[in-house]
Amino acid sequence: MDIENGHEITYRYEKEDKVLVAVDCIIFGFDGEDLKILLIKRGFEPEKGKWSLVGGFLKKEETLETAATRLLEHYTGLENIYMEQVATFSEVDRDPVERTITTAYYALINIQEHSKNLIHQFSAKWFSASKAPHLIFDHDAMVQHALQRLRHRAATEPIGFDLLPEKFTMLQLQKLYEAIWDTQFDKRNFINKINSLNIIDKLDEKDMTTSRKGSFLYQFNAEKHKQQNGKLLI
Amino acid sequence: MDIENGHEITYRYEKEDKVLVAVDCIIFGFDGEDLKILLIKRGFEPEKGKWSLVGGFLKKEETLETAATRLLEHYTGLENIYMEQVATFSEVDRDPVERTITTAYYALINIQEHSKNLIHQFSAKWFSASKAPHLIFDHDAMVQHALQRLRHRAATEPIGFDLLPEKFTMLQLQKLYEAIWDTQFDKRNFINKINSLNIIDKLDEKDMTTSRKGSFLYQFNAEKHKQQNGKLLI
DNA sequence: ACAAAAGTGTTACGGTTACACCCATGC
DNA sequence: GCATGGGTGTAACCGTAACACTTTTGT
Numbered sequence: 136m137d138i139e140n141g142h143e144i145t146y147r148y149e150k151e152d153k154v155l156v157a158v159d160c161i162i163f164g165f166d167g168e169d170l171k172i173l174l175i176k177r178g179f180e181p182e183k184g185k186w187s188l189v190g191g192f193l194k195k196e197e198t199l200e201t202a203a204t205r206l207l208e209h210y211t212g213l214e215n216i217y218m219e220q221v222a223t224f225s226e227v228d229r230d231p232v233e234r235t236i237t238t239a240y241y242a243l244i245n246i247q248e249h250s251k252n253l254i255h256q257f258s259a260k261w262f263s264a265s266k267a268p269h270l271i272f273d274h275d276a277m278v279q280h281a282l283q284r285l286r287h288r289a290a291t292e293p294i295g296f297d298l299l300p301e302k303f304t305m306l307q308l309q310k311l312y313e314a315i316w317d318t319q320f321d322k323r324n325f326i327n328k329i330n331s332l333n334i335i336d337k338l339d340e341k342d343m344t345t346s347r348k349g350s351f352l353y354q355f356n357a358e359k360h361k362q363q364n365g366k367l368l369i
Numbered sequence: 370m371d372i373e374n375g376h377e378i379t380y381r382y383e384k385e386d387k388v389l390v391a392v393d394c395i396i397f398g399f400d401g402e403d404l405k406i407l408l409i410k411r412g413f414e415p416e417k418g419k420w421s422l423v424g425g426f427l428k429k430e431e432t433l434e435t436a437a438t439r440l441l442e443h444y445t446g447l448e449n450i451y452m453e454q455v456a457t458f459s460e461v462d463r464d465p466v467e468r469t470i471t472t473a474y475y476a477l478i479n480i481q482e483h484s485k486n487l488i489h490q491f492s493a494k495w496f497s498a499s500k501a502p503h504l505i506f507d508h509d510a511m512v513q514h515a516l517q518r519l520r521h522r523a524a525t526e527p528i529g530f531d532l533l534p535e536k537f538t539m540l541q542l543q544k545l546y547e548a549i550w551d552t553q554f555d556k557r558n559f560i561n562k563i564n565s566l567n568i569i570d571k572l573d574e575k576d577m578t579t580s581r582k583g584s585f586l587y588q589f590n591a592e593k594h595k596q597q598n599g600k601l602l603i
Numbered sequence: 604a605c606a607a608a609a610g611t612g613t614t615a616c617g618g619t620t621a622c623a624c625c626c627a628t629g630c
Numbered sequence: 631g632c633a634t635g636g637g638t639g640t641a642a643c644c645g646t647a648a649c650a651c652t653t654t655t656g657t
Contacts, residue, residue: 153387581628
């Protein structure tokens with residue numbers, strides 16, 4: 136309900152406070168070893184020169200999702216990116232300039248595909264999620280919160296594939312899951328587990344770049360996944 | 370980040386759109402059988418006479434949490450209520466009167482303790498979560514979302530006790546968990562599981578109201594729980 | 604032939620599930 | 631004494647975790 140009293144009249148919204156609403160994006164990528172986040176160096180005051188998340192203000196004719204999508208496209212050049220709302224942060228003094236609440240979204244992108252030009256243009260840089268510098272305002276808390284949500288989601292939905300190339304090796308997939316949970320898995324157990332899920336296809340193709348023997352490439356199969364209603368991933 | 374471009378100037382927040390921000394509360398209670406939600410009948414247009422969640426607008430000097438707490442106190446007379454943010458809903462036309470985004474919180478209250486006067490004053494009523502009427506705007510979606518979050522949280526944190534009296538029987542606790550997940554548990558397995566968690570104390574007191582033999586009362590022990598870092602509940 | 608990564612199965616363990624009878628008491 | 635709800639233990643099952651050697655191939 137959007138209303139707080141019960142008088143028998145049409146409620147006058149006009150007397151209510153309006154505030155600025157922002158959207159901040161935790162953009163995750165994976166380089167084969169570490170889970171990374173994309174940060175940009177602020178080019179203006181306040182906190183000029185400090186690192187921050189990609190963000191912007193909600194426009195009146197947009198949903199939060201639309202705004203997040205717009206920002207992602209603006210900063211990475213990518214469309215159709217997996218995104219999930221994390222939470223809304225509303226401490227009164229979180230932005231020293233003006234009262235602003237902000238909704239955080241995390242996004243998963245294939246780190247190979249985003250625009251290098253745009254990275255340069257915005258003084259953006261990839262940092263390991265675990266070794267990122269301190270961020271402005273409450274952005275550190277947003278990252279932690281996003282990481283928790285990513286872990287939860289990746290344990291139950293096949294979203295990890297959004298962080299990988301379309302074709303990937305088992306070892307890449309394992310390294311990704313290890314990076315997300317900052318842990319180690321046993322190679323045989325991991326492969327058995329993934330195979331038992333029956334959601335990826337083994338291709339006839341090998342990646343020959345990492346060994347003489349070469350390692351088979353796999354591909355996520357959304358159709359197969361639909362038929363495995365609700366199996367947990369990890 | 371709250372900013373969307375990188376020009377080397379102080380950013381002018383003034384040109385950005387401001388919107389109304391609301392808070393809606395999914396208030397859960399438990400009557401011994403069903404998981405309930407507290408709804409109020411709107412006394413004004415639009416949608417006058419329809420059922421809706423408890424809600425109100427964010428004031429400029431409040432956080433969302435503060436606003437939710439204020440609304441809860443206003444509608445139930447209770448303070449120090451367990452609350453968790455669910456998500457923010459932002460469809461452009463979700464409120465037909467004016468552009469409004471709203472953040473949903475769920476709250477857990479002991480259904481015995483809230484003010485009956487206030488319930489009457491606001492034409493409020495408890496409904497089984499599974500049999501509630503259709504609500505205004507996007508409130509049905511909020512309830513579903515809240516239920517999912519409640520299930521997730523109650524599986525990992527001892528928040529169920531907020532829905533019960535301070536002293537409760539094992540059967541009450543079991544019925545509560547059954548209501549939250551809309552499922553049935555085996556009595557012996559449930560008791561064994563709960564006892565193995567080592568987070569509740571068996572009292573020397575019995576509830577004599579439901580049987581001739583009487584059933585022992587238990588009490589949540591926060592100290593014990595702290596020492597059981599991270600054991601899952603269900 | 605050897606170095607370097609890929610690929611492959613089995614056993615042990617622990618937690619979850621299934622299941623049925625006796626106990627205490629008030630009427 | 632009997633009806634009613636309260637209280638209790640064990641065995642089967644299943645998924646997870648631990649573990650080491652063989653294969654391939656370029657140099």
